[in-house]
Amino acid sequence: MRTVGQRIASLVTVIIFLWLLSIILRRVWIVIWVQTPWWVLVLIGVILFLAIDYLVHRAFGGKR
Numbered sequence: 883m884r885t886v887g888q889r890i891a892s893l894v895t896v897i898i899f900l901w902l903l904s905i906i907l908r909r910v911w912i913v914i915w916v917q918t919p920w921w922v923l924v925l926i927g928v929i930l931f932l933a934i935d936y937l938v939h940r941a942f943g944g945k946r
Contacts, residue, residue, distance in 0.1 A: 887942055887943070888942075890942070891938050891939050891941075891942040894938050894942075895931075895934055895935045895938045895939075898934050898938065899930065899931050899934050899935075902930065902934070903927070903930070
């Protein structure tokens with residue numbers, strides 16, 4: 883069973899990821915759709931999510 887700290891860390895990760903994604907998309911929406919293939923957007927999203935997940939779990943004392 884997951885501890886409360888792990889659940890909070892996961893929730894914080896998702897909130898930060900969605901917040902950053904909304905900021906990025908608001909500023910560069912047209913440039914992204916004109917210049918970037920769809921798979922690059924997916925790759926950037928996955929990398930951004932993993933980086934945020936790693937940093938949040940380190941901040942909450944995870945052993946990753």
